[in-house]
Amino acid sequence: MTKKLLEGSQGIAEAVALCRPQVIAAYPIxxxxxxxxxxxDMVANGKLKAEWVNVESEHSAASVVLxxxxxxxxxxxxxxxxxILLMNExxxxxxxxxxxxVLVCVNRAISAPLNxxxxxxxxxxxxxxxxxxxxxxxxxxxxxxxYQAYRIAEDHRVQLPVMVCLDGYVLSHAxxxxxxxxxxxxxxxxxxxxxxxxxxxxNPLSFGMYMEPDKYLETRYMIQHTMEQSxxxxxxxxxxxxxxxxxxxxxxxxxxxxxxxxxxxxxxxSMVSLFKEEVDQLRSQGQKxxxxxxxxxxxxxxxxxxxxxxxAKHVVVIxxxxxxxxxGPVASELRSVFYGCPHQPAISGFIAGLGGRDITAETVKTxxxxxxxxxxxTEYLDLRTDLELExxxxxxxxxxx
Amino acid sequence: xxxKTTEDxxxxxxxGHSACAGCGQSLSVRLVLRAxxxxxxxxxxxxxxxxxxxxxxxxxxxxPWIHSLFENAASVAAGVEAxxxxxxxxxxxxxxxxxxxxxxxxxxxxxxxxxxxxxxDILFICYDNENYANTGVQRSGLTPYGSSxxxxxxxxxxxxxxxPKKNLPEIALAxxxxxxxxxxxxxxxxxxxxxxxxxxxxxxxxxQIFANCPLGWRHDTAxxxxxxxxxxxxxxxxxxxxxxxxxxSARKIGKKKxxxxxxxxxxxxxxxxxPGGDKEIAKIQAIADAxxxxxxxxxxxxxxxxxxxxxxxxxxxxxxxxPSSPTKPAVRTFTLGELAAxxxxxxxxAYVAYKxxxxxxxxxxxxxxGEHQLEHKAGRDLTEDMNNAPHSDDTLDRVxxxxxxxx
Amino acid sequence: xxxxIGGVSQPGTSRENRTGSWRVxxxxxxxxxxxxxxxxxxxxxxxGCIYGKGRNTYYxxxxxxxxxxxxxxxxxxxxxxxxxxxxxxxxxxxxxxxxQEYKSMATS
Numbered sequence: 011m012t013k014k015l016l017e018g019s020q021g022i023a024e025a026v027a028l029c030r031p032q033v034i035a036a037y038p039i040x041x042x043x044x045x046x047x048x049x050x051d052m053v054a055n056g057k058l059k060a061e062w063v064n065v066e067s068e069h070s071a072a073s074v075v076l077x078x079x080x081x082x083x084x085x086x087x088x089x090x091x092x093x094i095l096l097m098n099e100x101x102x103x104x105x106x107x108x109x110x111x112v113l114v115c116v117n118r119a120i121s122a123p124l125n126x127x128x129x130x131x132x133x134x135x136x137x138x139x140x141x142x143x144x145x146x147x148x149x150x151x152x153x154x155x156x157y158q159a160y161r162i163a164e165d166h167r168v169q170l171p172v173m174v175c176l177d178g179y180v181l182s183h184a185x186x187x188x189x190x191x192x193x194x195x196x197x198x199x200x201x202x203x204x205x206x207x208x209x210x211x212x213n214p215l216s217f218g219m220y221m222e223p224d225k226y227l228e229t230r231y232m233i234q235h236t237m238e239q240s241x242x243x244x245x246x247x248x249x250x251x252x253x254x255x256x257x258x259x260x261x262x263x264x265x266x267x268x269x270x271x272x273x274x275x276x277x278x279x280s281m282v283s284l285f286k287e288e289v290d291q292l293r294s295q296g297q298k299x300x301x302x303x304x305x306x307x308x309x310x311x312x313x314x315x316x317x318x319x320x321x322a323k324h325v326v327v328i329x330x331x332x333x334x335x336x337x338g339p340v341a342s343e344l345r346s347v348f349y350g351c352p353h354q355p356a357i358s359g360f361i362a363g364l365g366g367r368d369i370t371a372e373t374v375k376t377x378x379x380x381x382x383x384x385x386x387x388t389e390y391l392d393l394r395t396d397l398e399l400e401x402x403x404x405x406x407x408x409x410x411x
Numbered sequence: 412x413x414x415k416t417t418e419d420x421x422x423x424x425x426x427g428h429s430a431c432a433g434c435g436q437s438l439s440v441r442l443v444l445r446a447x448x449x450x451x452x453x454x455x456x457x458x459x460x461x462x463x464x465x466x467x468x469x470x471x472x473x474x475p476w477i478h479s480l481f482e483n484a485a486s487v488a489a490g491v492e493a494x495x496x497x498x499x500x501x502x503x504x505x506x507x508x509x510x511x512x513x514x515x516x517x518x519x520x521x522x523x524x525x526x527x528x529x530x531x532d533i534l535f536i537c538y539d540n541e542n543y544a545n546t547g548v549q550r551s552g553l554t555p556y557g558s559s560x561x562x563x564x565x566x567x568x569x570x571x572x573x574x575p576k577k578n579l580p581e582i583a584l585a586x587x588x589x590x591x592x593x594x595x596x597x598x599x600x601x602x603x604x605x606x607x608x609x610x611x612x613x614x615x616x617x618x619q620i621f622a623n624c625p626l627g628w629r630h631d632t633a634x635x636x637x638x639x640x641x642x643x644x645x646x647x648x649x650x651x652x653x654x655x656x657x658x659x660s661a662r663k664i665g666k667k668k669x670x671x672x673x674x675x676x677x678x679x680x681x682x683x684x685x686p687g688g689d690k691e692i693a694k695i696q697a698i699a700d701a702x703x704x705x706x707x708x709x710x711x712x713x714x715x716x717x718x719x720x721x722x723x724x725x726x727x728x729x730x731x732x733x734p735s736s737p738t739k740p741a742v743r744t745f746t747l748g749e750l751a752a753x754x755x756x757x758x759x760x761a762y763v764a765y766k767x768x769x770x771x772x773x774x775x776x777x778x779x780x781g782e783h784q785l786e787h788k789a790g791r792d793l794t795e796d797m798n799n800a801p802h803s804d805d806t807l808d809r810v811x812x813x814x815x816x817x818x
Numbered sequence: 819x820x821x822x823i824g825g826v827s828q829p830g831t832s833r834e835n836r837t838g839s840w841r842v843x844x845x846x847x848x849x850x851x852x853x854x855x856x857x858x859x860x861x862x863x864x865x866g867c868i869y870g871k872g873r874n875t876y877y878x879x880x881x882x883x884x885x886x887x888x889x890x891x892x893x894x895x896x897x898x899x900x901x902x903x904x905x906x907x908x909x910x911x912x913x914x915x916x917x918q919e920y921k922s923m924a925t926s
Binding site: 106169207216229 | 821824827828829
């Protein structure tokens, strides 16, 4: 184990290399490009033995790793924003074919308008694909989730792709001290890839069949069932990780001072670090607040979230994505967890930080104050009052419950 | 219940698939797998082929096969190839990507171009049925001029598809591929030879196969083979081969057919035979003529006489039609050495000797590049071979006699 | 029927689908009179259901034959003709696909 001062992308690249992928394909897009660049450098210098495929688009990046995974080798790809969107149908395809592809999403906003800064719209927009999604709070966790991602994906009881998400620039370009384990440690945690099925002339199978209505429904049910079961497997993998690497792994959720909290902030990714700071400050002032960090977004851990949040009076969700025409995905999914249940905290939803707009201590305080006054359905935080929004006469108006 | 290893290569693509009767694409696939053998991994774009060959749990494929999406057969193949390379098996197992004309030249083109540019060791095969057949006969970039499809329909103000066929072989050449070829399902030995040749060359390769769609083109299912030969005999679909950018073979046309004969048999061109259509047919004829000129497709025998067509109809027609050449040939005498020069290669006609007579087999569809059944070679006395072959004396009556063998 | 993970299928299972039922009008009849074993019929069959080795031994497996007629069109010695579909067929035709003797006459 070595502690290194690394850029987030470098930490990811080191972790990926230790997992010994044999085929890597990636396409340039800010802010993930440093990851494939690091890996290309390792391959060019013999530090990583892998086939590096310089594809001509992200659709092909995902397709190359699909083909290679089906041929029975461990693979890796990464992307952001438009690239993740361009991979969309391939991600559905990889999940439907139950191939254990691991990819990293360096979270970035979606065009139009064009914006290269951080929000989580890209990965959240893929939530229906059947890809398992894990969100990292800091660069250590991002690297650690990579090792776990391969273990989870390749488990024959799972056999689904896993996407590790980290916030663009905020994490990918930030330099932090990251513990990089030894190859021997990673090898003891992550055994060689043993595919469930593969393309091989010795046993000629057919992948990607056409399936009629009398069978398709069941395949979707199979994936849903598998994803629900995988929550337990993800937790087991995290425990294993802790045993071998000697540091905590959060797996599904992390509870920070939630045990007696009347108000709990919910978030994903780097914003959680800020929430924890705010909570520390508020606790010092006697307020009973806590943070629920959601690490595993898909599968959505309904039971774990319910148990953790049920005794709170206020649940305040701040998220860096929105379902336009509706509201915050995380908040609305969280509300559904409590539907018809005896415990009913007031769940407020806030959209913030889109397109790289900073989420600050003020943002958090505003959210808490608004939520404490009365529950909020969906509200955009930090909307500028000095901008004229053409066609809107009452800006910052929101749907009030 | 399925025998995996006892099936011969000719049946590697199993029966029971749900292709239309007479489908040129299913026949092409059969012939491709027969040539390629078992030691391959193949990818497939969305389209007719993957739909009719893979209805879960029934698969016609007896080689490893993967279908992903419409546009990524080439990039999935690239992934397969990279995996084989990473695991040291790239020399043992061949990778073949397959797509229809749409999945190859339209939606699949970006991935294909990228795969070619990167130089993967993959043979990409386009089953060219000149339309998006699976979705109901829509126009693609490879739909030929004047073809009526559901999205380029012939009508009161339309003569059908207004654009010429996208020239994918030339685009392939521009990528610097070591091997590019065109073939037709009506020439099974040509197809077989080209698949084998392609797979023996390392690097990115392209093979385009003319594969009829009887349903989409609206022709009698029994004419799949004859139409796929006619299209070559008109010059509309030359059978070409390039190695490292150099044209190394262009199948000669013995007796040129006018494009009318080809167009007339298909409903997708029937509108061209109405008033005013002759101008459109002339344009199509011009395309054929341009191909003939560009690739030197017309062949003449050494005696200056066009070898007769082997069909019965043509034989009858030649009795009443004016002679194609004003001079009648003298009976020529050949030594064995002289005969050897007519080996059917490098533009030379193909002559064979039998029982003292010399025959011109150049334009016979049973002779490809101076070879019959990949076994018998032109430019030789085949008397001995014939005695061991399932042929009778009158087999060669169908071809022109051009001389006698000097004893 | 089992739904495998990822819908992965076994090879050659299409044979369960007896496409011979598609024929309505006519079927091929191999006359076995002038056949030269040129193999063109087998090489023109999209179903791959023609088997034979040697002169006058070629058969179409009617379990799968869709009656397209290419074999008859292509035969250079007119040894194959399309005949009207009969209601009842000789027994040996129906069990063709299980007949080991016919199966052994595979083309190369």
